[in-house]
Amino acid sequence: MAAAGRIAGFVRWVAVPAAILLAWEAVSRLGWVTPLILPSPSAVALRWWSYLLPMKPYDPSAGSWLAWAISGELPHDVLASLTRIAVGFGLGAGLALPLGLLMGARPVIYELFNPLLQVLRPIPPIAYIPLAILWFGLGNPPAYFLISLGAFFPVLMNTIAGVRAVDAIYLRAARNLGAGEWTLFWRIMVPAAMPYVLTGIRVGIGVAFIVVIVAEMIAVNSGLGYRILEAREYFWSDKVIAGMITIGLCGLAIDIGMSRLNRWLLRWHRGVEG
Amino acid sequence: MGKIFRAGGREVTALQDIDLDVAKGEFVCLLGPSGCGKSTLLNAVAGFDPPTSGELNALGKPVLAPGPERAMVFQEYALFPWMTVERNVAFGLEVRGEPPARIRKIVDRLLAKLGLSDFRDRFPKDLSGGMRQRVAIARVLAIDPPLLLMDEPFGALDALTRRSLQDELLRIWAEDRKTVLFVTHGIEESIYLADRVVVMTYRPGTVKRIVPVTLPRPRDTASQEFNALKRELTALVMEEQARHQADEEKAVSTQT
Numbered sequence: 199m200a201a202a203g204r205i206a207g208f209v210r211w212v213a214v215p216a217a218i219l220l221a222w223e224a225v226s227r228l229g230w231v232t233p234l235i236l237p238s239p240s241a242v243a244l245r246w247w248s249y250l251l252p253m254k255p256y257d258p259s260a261g262s263w264l265a266w267a268i269s270g271e272l273p274h275d276v277l278a279s280l281t282r283i284a285v286g287f288g289l290g291a292g293l294a295l296p297l298g299l300l301m302g303a304r305p306v307i308y309e310l311f312n313p314l315l316q317v318l319r320p321i322p323p324i325a326y327i328p329l330a331i332l333w334f335g336l337g338n339p340p341a342y343f344l345i346s347l348g349a350f351f352p353v354l355m356n357t358i359a360g361v362r363a364v365d366a367i368y369l370r371a372a373r374n375l376g377a378g379e380w381t382l383f384w385r386i387m388v389p390a391a392m393p394y395v396l397t398g399i400r401v402g403i404g405v406a407f408i409v410v411i412v413a414e415m416i417a418v419n420s421g422l423g424y425r426i427l428e429a430r431e432y433f434w435s436d437k438v439i440a441g442m443i444t445i446g447l448c449g450l451a452i453d454i455g456m457s458r459l460n461r462w463l464l465r466w467h468r469g470v471e472g
Numbered sequence: 473m474g475k476i477f478r479a480g481g482r483e484v485t486a487l488q489d490i491d492l493d494v495a496k497g498e499f500v501c502l503l504g505p506s507g508c509g510k511s512t513l514l515n516a517v518a519g520f521d522p523p524t525s526g527e528l529n530a531l532g533k534p535v536l537a538p539g540p541e542r543a544m545v546f547q548e549y550a551l552f553p554w555m556t557v558e559r560n561v562a563f564g565l566e567v568r569g570e571p572p573a574r575i576r577k578i579v580d581r582l583l584a585k586l587g588l589s590d591f592r593d594r595f596p597k598d599l600s601g602g603m604r605q606r607v608a609i610a611r612v613l614a615i616d617p618p619l620l621l622m623d624e625p626f627g628a629l630d631a632l633t634r635r636s637l638q639d640e641l642l643r644i645w646a647e648d649r650k651t652v653l654f655v656t657h658g659i660e661e662s663i664y665l666a667d668r669v670v671v672m673t674y675r676p677g678t679v680k681r682i683v684p685v686t687l688p689r690p691r692d693t694a695s696q697e698f699n700a701l702k703r704e705l706t707a708l709v710m711e712e713q714a715r716h717q718a719d720e721e722k723a724v725s726t727q728t
Contacts, residue, residue, distance in 0.1 A: 370520060371550040375564035375615060376540035385563075389554040466554045466595040 237436040246272075246440035271425070275441075276448060278421040279410050282338065286345025287406045291399060293346070294353035298395075301354075302361020303387055315354070323348040323409050327416060341413035348409035349402035356401070360394025361387050393467055396460050403456060407449055422448070486512045487523070488676035496618075497649040501662035501669045503705065505713040509677025510655045514623050517653060518544045531618055540564060543612035547624040549604040551596040557607050558583070558592040564615035582610040586640070602633035606640075613644065622654045626661070638664055642689060659705050663698060664691055669705060674712040675719065681708055 219239050225231060226238030233241065252269040260266070268274075301308040323344050330340035364387050372386045414423030426441035486509040494500050502510040515521045517530055519538040528535045530542055543564075551560050561582055565575045583589045586606045596604055605625055612620065626634040642665065645652060656662050662669045663685055671680045683705060687697055 367546060367548060367550045368552060370538070371544070371546065371552070372563070372567075373538040374518060374520075374540070374542075374544045375611070376567045377563075378567075381567055386552065389552075392554070466597065468553070468597050 234433055234435055237439065241436045242439045242443070245434075245436040246443060249437060249440050249444075272444060275420060275422045275425050276444065278418075279414065279423065280448065282341050282345060282410050282413070282421065283403070283406050285338075286342045286410070287349045287403060288346075289342060290346030290349030290406070291353045291402055294350045294398075294402075295357060295395070298354045298357025298398075299361055299383075299388065299391070302358045302391065303383060308358070315351075319351050319355070323405070324412055327412075330413075331417065336417050338418060340417045341410065344413045345406045345409045348405040352401035352405060353395070353398040356394045356398025357391065360391030360398075363394065364390040393464055396463060400453075400456050400460070403452060404449075407452070411445065485676035487516075488678050490526075490677070490679060492670060492679060492682075494651060494653060496651055499645060499652045499665060499667045500654065501666035502653065502655045502672060503657065503659065503662045503669050503709060504672035504677070504680075505657060505674055505709060505716045507716055507719075508672040508674050508712060510672050511623055512677065513672075514544075514621050514653060514655050517619075518542055518621050540568070540615045541617050542619045542621055543615060543617035544621040544623065545605070545608050545612055545625045547627050549596070549601075549608045551604055551607055551611070553596050556593050556595055557588055557599070560596070560607055561588075561610045561614050564611065568615065578614055582613055585644075586610050600633075601629050602637060605629065605637060609637075609641070609644075618650060620650045620652045622652065624655055624657070627656070627658075634661070639690070641665070646689075657709075659702060659709060660693060663687075663701050663705065664693060671705065671708045672712070674716045680712065683708075 222236075223238050223240060226233060226236060226241070237245075250270050250272045252266055253271065254266075254269070256263065256266050268277075297311070301311055326344055326347055327340075330343050334340040334343055368386050368390055369382060372382055377386070410421070411423035414421035415427045418424055419428075422441055422445050426438045426445075429435075429437035429441060490513060502513060504510050512521065516523050516528055517535060519535050519542065522528070522535065535542070552563065555563065558579055561579050562575050565578060570578075579592075580589075583592055586609065588603070588606055588610060591599065591603065591607075596607065599607065608625070626637055629637065638661065654662075654665060666685055669683045669685060671683065672678065673680045683701065685691075685701060687695075687701075691698060
């Protein structure tokens with residue numbers, strides 16, 4: 199029974215994607231659309247595989263096997279994009295976190311910075327592209343700038359909200375037990391705000407992921423965003439789709455990692471089980 | 473001493489002409505209906521909300537700010553949910569800068585005393601209400617305060633858990649005779665625990681009467697003397713409850 203149930207569950211899980219893939223394959227094979235507009239899923243899969251594989255045969259004298267195995271175009275692009283996200287997000291969140299904690303904890307600082315933030319916040323990071331290129335030229339610096347901008351506001355806003363939402367009873371209890379301002383800040387406000395901060399980080403990474411693709415399309419010549427735009431210029435629509443799928447897989451991997459980290463950091467939180 | 477709250481142009485006199493002396497080692501209950509200012513008085517002693525008039529001294533010094541020598545147990549437990557039971561109990565000692573070995577010793581002793589040893593690595597969310605309040609009590613006992621303030625600490629617990637925690641509290645109190653100021657609206661609870669029950673009036677909060685309880689502990693809640701006291705205190709408290717109710721009805725009728 200259990201095995202049958204598991205099989206039924208698996209069928210339910212793959213039924214819709216499988217049906218769509220089959221229909222898509224059929225449409226391409228029957229020649230209803232040209233492969234240039236919509237290549238068949240099997241063609242995309244083959245292209246993805248060759249995109250993943252190293253371009254040269256293995257040569258032991260050139261370096262280790264591992265270095266060879268990831269010497270293909272795809273691992274290279276993934277690494278380039280993820281590095282940009284890491285640097286840009288690190289910069290943006292690294293500035294947003296302390297500022298958010300200070301603004302949340304100190305009304306004076308909140309009042310000083312809030313008007314400026316309210317004006318800047320609605321500007322999408324994409325709108326900064328012209329300025330980014332004027333200020334930083336081409337290459338990695340404008341990409342870092344745009345990504346950090348995209349990560350900055352979600353982290354900042356959530357951190358401020360988190361610190362302001364700290365239940366006053368925790369502060370009272372801590373003061374009552376003799377805690378000074380420093381302890382109050384680090385041991386009460388920061389952990390109490392953590393659920394909000396982590397939400398901000400998650401949203402911030404999502405935005406950074408969008409912005410990295412855009413930035414790579416305009417400012418640099420590596421990374422997944424650059425690669426799919428390049429493929430379009432050669433009319434390699436199978437490679438465009440293979441690149442898009444890679445972007446999707448990277449996003450999924452980051453999200454799964456973040457939710458694991460969340461669950462561990464917030465294991466004390468009511469909303470999290472076990 | 474007195475306390476006047478000002479909000480939106482309206483003044484509410486929460487406490488008026490409170491004149492109360494609590495002796496060292498005494499267990500005093502503040503009893504009254506909601507709105508009588510008993511929690512306000514406790515918060516003033518804790519140093520959260522200073523009085524607007526008069527003088528408030530605790531342990532021979534005027535109260536200016538919250539301090540660990542006047543430790544508070546809250547009705548809502550107020551445990552830090554991101555810390556384990558052990559870390560919660562250790563918090564006050566860590567803040568004070570005690571050496572780790574000493575902290576460990578004190579925490580171990582208190583966890584054992586309150587039956588929490590098996591729960592030391594749990595987070596508060598995994599504990600029952602009674603367990604949480606035990607942790608909260610251990611947390612304040614850890615810093616060994618001469619004055620213990622308790623704000624309806626057992627109000628949210630079921631009757632059986634409440635009784636066992638009351639017994640536990642009395643046992644701990646008998647050991648080192650801390651001064652306890654205990655706020656409650658439970659008439660039976662106040663007679664069961666206190667050396668003196670301070671009945672407070674509804675708005676403005678004043679001391680209506682101070683009733684000494686001289687019955688030997690452990691007290692038998694079914695005894696004749698206990699019930700005589702209960703009758704006396706019920707009459708006093710219900711007078712104030714009636715005023716509280718009349719006030720609420722008046723507020724409703726002026727609104728409509």
